[in-house]
Amino acid sequence: GNRTFTMIKPDAVANGHIGAILEKINGAGFRIVALKMTRLSTEKAGEFYAVHKERPFYGELVEFMSSGHIVAAILEKDNAVEDFRKLIGATNPANADAGTIRKLFAESLGRNAIHGSDSDENAAIEGSFFFSGLEQF
Numbered sequence: 001g002n003r004t005f006t007m008i009k010p011d012a013v014a015n016g017h018i019g020a021i022l023e024k025i026n027g028a029g030f031r032i033v034a035l036k037m038t039r040l041s042t043e044k045a046g047e048f049y050a051v052h053k054e055r056p057f058y059g060e061l062v063e064f065m066s067s068g069h070i071v072a073a074i075l076e077k078d079n080a081v082e083d084f085r086k087l088i089g090a091t092n093p094a095n096a097d098a099g100t101i102r103k104l105f106a107e108s109l110g111r112n113a114i115h116g117s118d119s120d121e122n123a124a125i126e127g128s129f130f131f132s133g134l135e136q137f
């Protein structure tokens, strides 16, 4: 697949990293197809991360993701999902490689600056969670 979905999370937005993160994304060869700054209600954040509903950190995750503004985007590049997960680095920034977005900008495992879809199927579902069909051209 050639598209993925990302969100700049509330910690990175609050810390003033939107511009630097978008520069990293463009610099790595991704084209921004769709982009919006918005805020998730707890209900919408819970729906977005419903796959983690049974995990012990779910409540904390939903509370954090609805705690401030986020930036949602659809990105295009060959091998987008896999290459973007490499660009953002490990879920826990303590384990992320040097130069990755999470190593550079994340605060902690729970406040880890950015989301990247984990499959082509989820990239399409997550993109459509935020953007209408007409907004995805």
Ligand code: GTP
Pocket: 052, 057, 060, 061, 090, 091, 109, 110, 111, 112, 114, 115, 116, 117, 118
């Ligand atoms: P996303 O791109 O946000 O989906 O991260 P991921 O795919 O690297 O990780 P995963 O989908 O497994 O977990 C979703 C999010 O839950 C992570 O990005 C973390 O912020 C958070 N998370 C995962 N494990 C823990 C944990 O043990 N404690 C806390 N507080 N948060 C966690």
Ligand code: MG
Pocket: 116, 118
């Ligand atoms: Mg995930």
